[in-house]
Amino acid sequence: MVPALKVQGLRKVYGNGFEALKGIDLEVEQGDFFALLGPNGAGKSTTLGILCGLVQKSDGVAEVMGCDVNSDSFGARLSLGVVPQEFNFNQFEKVEDIVVTQAGYFGMSKADAVARTEYLLKALDLWDKRDQASRMLSGGMKRRLMIARALVHNPKVLILDEPTAGVDIELRRSMWEFMKELNAAGTTIILTTHYLEEAEQLCRNIAIINKGEIVRSTTMRGLLAQMNSETFVFDLQAEVSSDFILEGFESRVVSPDSLEVVIKDGQSVNDVFAALTAADCQVRSMRPKSNRLEELFVDLVNGGAS
Amino acid sequence: MTNAQIQWVALQTIVVKEVRRFMRIWAQTLVPPAITMTLYFVIFGNLIGPRIGEMHGVDYMSFIVPGLIMMSVITNAYGNVASSFFSNKFQKSVEELMVAPVHPLTILAGFVAGGVARGVAVGLIVTLLSLYFTSLEIHHVGIVIGVVIMSAVLFSLGGFINAVHARKFDDISIIPTFIITPLTYLGGVFYSIELLPEQWQWVSQLNPILYMVNTFRYGILGVSDVGVAVSFLMMSVFILVLGAYSILLLQRGTGMRQ
Numbered sequence: 001m002v003p004a005l006k007v008q009g010l011r012k013v014y015g016n017g018f019e020a021l022k023g024i025d026l027e028v029e030q031g032d033f034f035a036l037l038g039p040n041g042a043g044k045s046t047t048l049g050i051l052c053g054l055v056q057k058s059d060g061v062a063e064v065m066g067c068d069v070n071s072d073s074f075g076a077r078l079s080l081g082v083v084p085q086e087f088n089f090n091q092f093e094k095v096e097d098i099v100v101t102q103a104g105y106f107g108m109s110k111a112d113a114v115a116r117t118e119y120l121l122k123a124l125d126l127w128d129k130r131d132q133a134s135r136m137l138s139g140g141m142k143r144r145l146m147i148a149r150a151l152v153h154n155p156k157v158l159i160l161d162e163p164t165a166g167v168d169i170e171l172r173r174s175m176w177e178f179m180k181e182l183n184a185a186g187t188t189i190i191l192t193t194h195y196l197e198e199a200e201q202l203c204r205n206i207a208i209i210n211k212g213e214i215v216r217s218t219t220m221r222g223l224l225a226q227m228n229s230e231t232f233v234f235d236l237q238a239e240v241s242s243d244f245i246l247e248g249f250e251s252r253v254v255s256p257d258s259l260e261v262v263i264k265d266g267q268s269v270n271d272v273f274a275a276l277t278a279a280d281c282q283v284r285s286m287r288p289k290s291n292r293l294e295e296l297f298v299d300l301v302n303g304g305a306s
Numbered sequence: 307m308t309n310a311q312i313q314w315v316a317l318q319t320i321v322v323k324e325v326r327r328f329m330r331i332w333a334q335t336l337v338p339p340a341i342t343m344t345l346y347f348v349i350f351g352n353l354i355g356p357r358i359g360e361m362h363g364v365d366y367m368s369f370i371v372p373g374l375i376m377m378s379v380i381t382n383a384y385g386n387v388a389s390s391f392f393s394n395k396f397q398k399s400v401e402e403l404m405v406a407p408v409h410p411l412t413i414l415a416g417f418v419a420g421g422v423a424r425g426v427a428v429g430l431i432v433t434l435l436s437l438y439f440t441s442l443e444i445h446h447v448g449i450v451i452g453v454v455i456m457s458a459v460l461f462s463l464g465g466f467i468n469a470v471h472a473r474k475f476d477d478i479s480i481i482p483t484f485i486i487t488p489l490t491y492l493g494g495v496f497y498s499i500e501l502l503p504e505q506w507q508w509v510s511q512l513n514p515i516l517y518m519v520n521t522f523r524y525g526i527l528g529v530s531d532v533g534v535a536v537s538f539l540m541m542s543v544f545i546l547v548l549g550a551y552s553i554l555l556l557q558r559g560t561g562m563r564q
Contacts, residue, residue: 090397102402105407
């Protein structure tokens with residue numbers, strides 16, 4: 001089976017001499033839910049831009065479902081749906097017209113386009129807004145409109161470039177469910193996001209890109225298993241002095257009644273409780289300092305974890 | 307579905323979208339030229355025309371009507387494509403086309419067809435208005451249709467190239483203001499070049515709009531300052547050159563692809 005996406009030695013040098021991609025390799029299997037993560041300016045959008053034909057590559061290979069994005073661009077585009085980071089639809093057109101028009105660009109008959117548009121707008125809770133000019137929609141609705149537009153031709157591969165940016169938590173979770181259903185139905189999804197919890201919840205495989213280079217490409221489970229430490233915050237019943245140190249652990253007093261403790265390989269939360277009990281500290285509550293993936297991500301882009 | 311079928315549906319989609327756009331904003335696209343041309347008919351045709359007398363053997367109102375119709379066709383075809391395509395670039399909605407399997411030729415043909423549609427629509431409105439002021443007898447229907455379509459195609463291509471190179475909205479008004487409007491006014495809309503001194507007649511013959519206006523006038527009145535065959539040849543050459551350049555711009559993704 002051909003991979004959904006294949007990138008080899010992909011380079012991009014912009015006109016001002018900035019090398020956005022330094023020869024990256026990447027492969028995404030069909031049916032995968034794949035996260036491409038990286039800090040701002042790392043090269044995520046450039047990579048996705050090359051795949052969907054909006055950015056001209058400088059060197060290397062980029063294929064979608066076995067079709068080269070340059071020599072067989074029509075084949076590649078037929079297989080691909082794109083939800084870009086920025087709103088890129090006509091602000092004066094009606095919601096329904098935007099989706100039906102996009103279907104026409106892919107050669108769909110008017111009847112099929114209208115039926116598919118109705119299905120997608122209903123699925124994405126936009127059907128009531130179908131006759132409104134797109135500029136009247138809220139930010140979350142605009143994002144969902146771009147998803148409907150990207151899916152109208154039933155693509156095998158869907159690229160989502162920060163699809164839930166600016167979307168409230170409730171709506172974000174309903175969009176996650178929608179994406180999971182799409183993926184379960186066989187659509188390969190490539191996701192970039194700054195919400196690392198989102199990537200952890202949804203994606204099976206992950207690549208982390210930084211300064212134009214892939215610094216890690218592996219399974220989500222494998223990556224999380226590489227964590228050699230995790231930081232927890234313990235809220236205490238009574239205050240401790242600012243120079244308090246928990247015996248046997250790397251710790252830091254965050255506030256008089258709050259202690260940050262790093263739990264490394266070979267240590268457990270039970271050990272922390274035992275040490276706290278020994279120090280006569282009662283724990284009111286505890287929580288991870290940050291999302292697990294977030295810690296790894298920061299470590300990797302700062303050149304830490306290996 | 308074959309590639310040809312995809313291109314055909316995509317072409318229809320672009321044309322429908324373009325027509326829908328100028329019809330949606332009819333108060334900006336269809337009404338202003340109707341008002342402007344009516345004022346020309348009243349002032350130049352009705353008030354000043356009788357004092358001027360005949361030109362090329364016809365009364366002045368009949369003489370200026372073909373020129374004013376052609377002026378409407380040219381400026382509206384140009385303006386439609388320039389503003390629509392630049393607006394697509396500005397709002398980034400041109401990316402909808404760039405990520406779809408639409409051939410550059412299909413994109414160009416769709417926008418040009420939109421420009422021709424608006425040019426012809428405005429031309430028809432102005433023609434209907436002119437019937438209130440004068441009667442029109444068409445001498446050569448084929449020439450009238452041919453010159454209108456070819457002029458609209460040519461100026462739609464010009465509008466497209468302008469929009470591709472434009473970086474801000476001001477850039478799509480520079481060419482119409484400083485090039486098209488002067489060439490149109492000096493292109494024999496209001497006078498026959500026979501009235502000019504010989505050296506200025508020669509200079510006028512370098513103006514491509516003179517050929518379009520006069521060929522259209524020939525189609526309606528049967529009188530012209532220039533040869534019809536030369537005019538069609540010139541328009542064909544310009545269409546081929548501008549069309550090829552437009553395709554090149556689309557293939558390169560100039561102003562659209564990084």
